[in-house]
Amino acid sequence: MPEREVVQKPRLVVRKFLARPQHEGVGAVVRRSIGRFELKYFDPFLVLDEFSVSAPAGFPDHPHRGFETVTYMLQGAVTHEDFEGHKGTIGAGDIQWMTAGRGIVHSEMPAAQGTQKGLQLWINLSSKHKMTEPKYQEMLSKDIAEAAKDGVKVRVIAGEALGTKSPIYTRTPTMYLDFTLKSGAILQQPIQISWNAFVYVLEGEGIFGSPKSLPVTAHHLLLLGSGDGLEAWNKSSKPLRFILIGGEPLGEPITQYGPFVMNTQEEIDQTIDDFDNCVNGFEKARHWSSGDALSLDF
Structure with a gap:
């Protein structure tokens, strides 16, 4: 398409x-x-x-x-x-x-x-x-695919932008794009309508979603509502760099315990037991440690 x-x-x-x-x-x-x-x-x-x-x-x-x-x-x-x-x-x-x-x-x-x-x-x-x-x-x-057009540069980590695709395979369908907009540049990037998507600003300041929106600066996360794409403007004098990430919602229950994420509490309990006893996927943990002497406890 x-x-x-x-x-x-x-x-x-x-x-x-x-x-x-x-x-x-x-x-x-x-x-x-x-x-x-x-x-x-x-x-x-x-x-x-x-x-x-x-x-x-x-x-x-x-x-x-x-x-x-x-x-x-x-x-x-x-x-x-x-x-x-x-x-x-x-x-x-x-x-x-x-x-x-x-x-x-x-x-x-x-x-x-x-x-x-x-x-x-x-x-x-x-x-x-x-x-x-x-x-x-x-x-x-x-080796990361890049494309540029009209003052917009993108690194395509996952998904597609400006006609360029990434070879990365994602089990959960995902787009991961690193955009840099020169001063005065405007971006229009399609996003699957059914996906959730957000922006994370790395450098500079930009306007997202509507030209009447207030500028947003670095370290801000922007959750995007419904629609078929993102519009962004760099009306400042310096480059704007941000990450656009989107993914297909799973719609499944989640239960999380630190670095373990499953669907039910029973599965989390089993995961903790598996890790503590070095079984069912954690067998090699029994005799392994990295070159670093420290470890985190869970």
């Missing part, structure tokens, strides 16, 4: 949050916008963190089950290591799309001098995919 050039029913901003800093991991600081008390869940999205971490702080050994994590580096580098033997470092502009599935224990620690910054998104998995085998998709910055 050819890309629609014109958005017929622009999505308006229905809620706006400033992501305030809080402590996570060991000595790390995150700006959490989804997954906090004002916005516990935005189906299918569980958490969005803008993280900032400098060694020796970080996110040492910890488990996950039932969802995917997407780590997008903005500055510096982070090394990931897990009990399946996978180890890799992602730097500025790189992406790691991890499917935790039935269980993973891993660490994410700074791999460069100074402050490491990035985004981590948690995407829920449907009940039929929650116990799938763990999987990783990693893409270097140079």
